[in-house]
Amino acid sequence: MLEAAPNRKLSELLGRFGQALSARDAGAAASLFRSDSYWRDLVAFTWNIRTMEGRDEIRDMLESRLGLTEPADWGLAEGEDAVESDGTLEGWITFETNVARGYGHVRVRDGLIWTLLTTMAELKGHEERQGPSRPLGIAHGPQKGLRTWQEERSAEAAELGTSRQPYCLIIGGGQGGIGLAARLRQLDVPTIIVERNERPGDSWRKRYKSLCLHDPVWYDHMPYLPFPKNWPVFSPKDKIGDWLEMYARVMELNYWGSTTCRSASFDAAAGEWTVVVDRSGREVVLKPRQLVFATGMASKPVIPDLPGMDVFQGDQHHSSRHPGPDAYAGRKAVVIGSNTSAHDICAALWEAGAEVTMVQRSSTNVVRSGPLTEIATGALYSEAALAAGITTEKADLISASVPYRLMPEFQKPVYERLRDLDAPFYADLEKAGFRLDWGDDESGLFMKYMRRGSGYYIDVGASQLIIDGRIRLVSGQVDRLTRTSVIMADGTELPADLVVYATGYGSMNGWVADLVSQEVADRVGKVWGLGSGTTNDPGPWEGEPRNMWKPTQQEALWFHGGNLHQSRHYSQFLALQLKARMEAIPTPVYGLQEVHHAS
Numbered sequence: 001m002l003e004a005a006p007n008r009k010l011s012e013l014l015g016r017f018g019q020a021l022s023a024r025d026a027g028a029a030a031s032l033f034r035s036d037s038y039w040r041d042l043v044a045f046t047w048n049i050r051t052m053e054g055r056d057e058i059r060d061m062l063e064s065r066l067g068l069t070e071p072a073d074w075g076l077a078e079g080e081d082a083v084e085s086d087g088t089l090e091g092w093i094t095f096e097t098n099v100a101r102g103y104g105h106v107r108v109r110d111g112l113i114w115t116l117l118t119t120m121a122e123l124k125g126h127e128e129r130q131g132p133s134r135p136l137g138i139a140h141g142p143q144k145g146l147r148t149w150q151e152e153r154s155a156e157a158a159e160l161g162t163s164r165q166p167y168c169l170i171i172g173g174g175q176g177g178i179g180l181a182a183r184l185r186q187l188d189v190p191t192i193i194v195e196r197n198e199r200p201g202d203s204w205r206k207r208y209k210s211l212c213l214h215d216p217v218w219y220d221h222m223p224y225l226p227f228p229k230n231w232p233v234f235s236p237k238d239k240i241g242d243w244l245e246m247y248a249r250v251m252e253l254n255y256w257g258s259t260t261c262r263s264a265s266f267d268a269a270a271g272e273w274t275v276v277v278d279r280s281g282r283e284v285v286l287k288p289r290q291l292v293f294a295t296g297m298a299s300k301p302v303i304p305d306l307p308g309m310d311v312f313q314g315d316q317h318h319s320s321r322h323p324g325p326d327a328y329a330g331r332k333a334v335v336i337g338s339n340t341s342a343h344d345i346c347a348a349l350w351e352a353g354a355e356v357t358m359v360q361r362s363s364t365n366v367v368r369s370g371p372l373t374e375i376a377t378g379a380l381y382s383e384a385a386l387a388a389g390i391t392t393e394k395a396d397l398i399s400a401s402v403p404y405r406l407m408p409e410f411q412k413p414v415y416e417r418l419r420d421l422d423a424p425f426y427a428d429l430e431k432a433g434f435r436l437d438w439g440d441d442e443s444g445l446f447m448k449y450m451r452r453g454s455g456y457y458i459d460v461g462a463s464q465l466i467i468d469g470r471i472r473l474v475s476g477q478v479d480r481l482t483r484t485s486v487i488m489a490d491g492t493e494l495p496a497d498l499v500v501y502a503t504g505y506g507s508m509n510g511w512v513a514d515l516v517s518q519e520v521a522d523r524v525g526k527v528w529g530l531g532s533g534t535t536n537d538p539g540p541w542e543g544e545p546r547n548m549w550k551p552t553q554q555e556a557l558w559f560h561g562g563n564l565h566q567s568r569h570y571s572q573f574l575a576l577q578l579k580a581r582m583e584a585i586p587t588p589v590y591g592l593q594e595v596h597h598a599s
Contacts, residue, residue, distance in 0.1 A: 006082035010091045011075065013108060018074035018095075026062035030055045034112040038403035043120040043573045044095075044102045045069055046590035047580075049550040051403050051543040064590055070098040077103065088114070099124055099585055100576075105401040117401040120576050126583060128186045153252060160254050161286055166192040167582050169275055169288035171261050171515070174203040176560050176567040177294035178244055179223050182251040183575035186224070189582055192286065193294075194259040194277050200248040201241030202257075203296075209324035210348035211237040213564070214340065214458040216373045218381035220564040221392050222247055223571060234369075234460075259284075264291060264516045266556060273556065290578050293511055294560045297453050297528060300506040304336075308481030312499065316481075319345060319502040325352035332495050333357070334486045336478060337502030338364045338434075339454055343462035345500055346471045357472040357494050359486070363437035365445050365456040366429065366463055371421055376414050376446070381565075396569040404450065404530055404543055408443035415444030428467045433475060440534040449563075450545065451537035453528055454504050507599050508559050509547070516557075524552040525595030527559050538597060546597075549574045551589045 013032065020029035033039070039052040045065050052058045074095045076082065082091030089108040095118070096102065104118040122128065129135050139146065147155070160166055168184060170177040173195025184191045197203055204211070213220060213235045217227055220235070225247060232239075248255050259279045266273050275286045301318040309316065319341040325348040333349045335342050338360035349356045367376075379385060380395035390398070402410055415438055419426065430436060437455075439448050445456040457463075465471040477489045486494040507528065513521035524547055531542035544550075547559050549570040560574055561567060580587050 006084045006089055006091070007076060009084070009089055010082040010106070010108065013111070013113070014074045014076070014093060014106075017113070018072065021062070021066060021071045021074075024066045026059045026066060029062055030059035032113055033058055033116075034109060034114050037112070037114055037116075038405065039116045039118070040400065040403050041118045042400065043576055044097060044100060044104075044118045045071070047551070047577065047587040048589050048591055049544050049548075049570075049573065050591045051405070053403070053405060053543065061590060068098075068586075068588060072096050099580070103397070105397060107401075115401060115403060115406070117397065119397070119400070120573060123576060123580060123583075123585065126187065126579055130186070157254060160190060161192055161256070161284060164190070165287045166190045166254070167288060168192075168290040168292060168578055169194065169273070169286055170292045170294050170560075171511070172294035172296060172299070172561075173197065173200055173248075173255055173257070174294065174296055175222065175240075175244060175564055176296060176562070176571075177292070178248050178251075178253065178255075179567050180292065180294060180560050180571040180574060181253045181255075182223050182247070183571045184578060185251060185253060187575055187579040189575070189579055190254075192254045192256055192288075194256045194261055194279075196258070196260045198257045199245055200255055200257070201244035203241075204237040204244070205241040207237055208319070208322040208341075208345055208348065209326070210344050210351075212460075213240065214369060214460060215563060215565070216377060216381060218383075218385070218392065218395075219377055221568060222564070223568050224251070226392065233373075261515055266291075266516075266520075266554070268555065271556070290556050290558065290581065292558045292560050292574075292578075293508055295508055295511045296561050297505060297508065300508065300510040301501075302504050302506050303501050304478070304503055306478055306481055308487075311483050312481040312496075313483045314497040314499065316499040317501070319500055320505075322500055325349045325354060328498050329353035331355070331497040333498040333500065334359060334494050334496040335500045335502055336486075337361070337500075337504070338457070339502065339504070340457050342500075342502035343457045343459070345502060347462040347465055349498075350465055350470055354498075355472075356470075357474055357496075358466070359478060359488075359494075360435060360473060360475045361477055362455070363435040365437055365439060365448055366426075366434075366459050367415070367418055367445050367456070368422055368425065368459045368463075371418050372445070372458060375417055375421075392568075396565065399565075400569065405541075407450075408441055408447055411443040411447055412441075415439075415442065418444075425463070429463055432467050432469070433473050434463075434466055435475060447532075451530055451532050451534050454536070508561070509599060512554075512557070520554050520557070522598040523595065524554050524557060525593075526597040526599055531596070540596060542593065544593075547593065551577070551592055553592065553595055 033055050039058050052061050077092035077094050080092040093104045100120045101122050103121045107115040168191040170193045173193045177193050181191050181193050216233050217231050259277050262276045264275045272287050273291045277284050301320050303318050329352050333354045334357045335346050336359045346356050346358050448455045479487045479489045486496050507526045509521045509527050527547045529537040531539045533539040
């Protein structure tokens with residue numbers, strides 16, 4: 001009986017909540033939340049990705065949505081028990097709306113809801129065919145004119161984009177575009193990916209030689225096909241490239257390699273895009289209904305405009321174009337920047353025998369990979385987590401259940417522990433002249449990533465090279481280049497045969513400016529960031545990543561990406577939004593994001 005007490009408590013609360021919703025009493029439902037409560041909804045109620053903060057925002061949302069969504073059948077998820085610890089009762093829940101089935105998570109304090117996560121799990125009548133409902137795959141028995149699987153695939157590849165238009169076009173064939181296309185394939189949404197590289201995975205293969213994933217394998221699975229159990233913890237770039245190529249093939253994706261998007265325009269009256277692409281030298285005009293930019297957060301290079309760049313006689317390029325270290329043995333290299341790419345490139349150049357200088361222009365949050373993997377992500381993404389019954393899907397939902405407003409308070413103790421654990425390491429780095437930070441509010445690496453997508457390095461060895469002086473460190477701003485050197489603002493001269501600009505990337509709406517128009521790019525506004533008011537993340541508070549995985553101010557234009565974990569998790573909700581539109585299911589968006597920053 002005592003063991004059932006948490007289940008009983010949560011079931012009773014969900015019963016009262018469900019009754020208030022069924023009665024269309026938004027005020028009564030909102031009264032079951034704490035004053036400092038949060039409801040994070042992934043599509044199920046809002047056809048948006050939105051967090052409501054406090055009773056007033058929750059009540060306003062419910063007043064707008066209850067008649068449209070008709071929520072019902074709130075209860076504990078089958079096979080899941082509620083748990084209670086340190087004054088917090090929490091559990092997994094299920095519910096339904098008039099068009100979808102939902103799954104979620106709730107935390108309760110003092111008998112009232114503190115945090116609520118609701119997610120759309122599937123659309124009624126449009127469920128993925130998997131498990132017991134998987135397709136047969138072959139029609140048994142003789143049939144005239146029967147086509148084999150290969151003949152069907154060949155016919156589809158020949159027709160889609162020529163005699164038959166895709167419903168969705170994805171620009172960008174990295175892991176984000178590939179994962180989303182796999183989701184759409186399972187929902188029978190005709191989709192084409194266009195990618196300028198020749199093969200799936202080339203966006204990894206063609207990066208600098210030492211590139212590898214700094215996140216552990218349990219964090220990085222693709223939808224439907226997890227990595228094998230013998231896959232390495234940290235994947236080298238070429239191994240990831242091969243996996244993506246295999247994935248695109250076995251998931252039967254319509255992947256147009258060697259294809260460059262030239263322009264795109266939207267006809268509001270027709271409700272379709274006109275997208276002109278160059279496919280291996282042949283112009284093709286596509287007419288999709290939905291256009292997704294999956295060009296990646298780290299794909300629009302930012303290169304400083306420095307005096308003397310036109311006279312410098314050595315090699316110079318952005319880190320995204322760095323070919324690797326082999327050609328620079330015995331030569332002098334200056335890498336401008338001090339975040340992940342800068343560290344990786346500096347270390348590889350040193351290993352190849354170059355004389356390397358890193359220019360640190362601003363402070364950086366550095367965290368060693370081993371402790372970060374164990375302490376920050378290990379509870380959810382690790383062999384121990386799997387043994388405890390935390391699947392990748394459950395880990396993703398647990399992560400999603402923490403509202404961004406609360407996340408810094410969840411993160412601060414993690415980074416305090418990491419800082420204390422590695423205190424001698426940080427003392428040595430600072431002694432070497434490296435400028436460290438832990439974020440504006442000491443919340444660490446993950447919040448810097450969510451707020452600005454930069455300003456950090458997960459250390460896999462380069463920091464020790466800086467400590468030992470094998471990578472020379474110079475702090476300050478670059479003034480200019482000469483024919484043979486980089487000149488710092490304080491007059492320091494750095495002889496150079498190579499200059500690498502590890503200077504980061506611009507907002508994804510920069511691709512919209514290039515391919516659609518500056519007007520449309522400004523209409524949708526800046527992509528990424530939370531509006532936290534911290535460095536490089538100007539307010540006002542947004543509560544969710546700007547423009548990611550949700551409707552934008554431009555009809556039928558979407559952005560998809562993030563790290564492998566985010567691309568995997570949020571591709572489900574973007575795919576459901578696209579599928580609903582294809583099936584003409586009403587999708588009235590609640591709280592469409594306002595635009596405060598153009599770029």
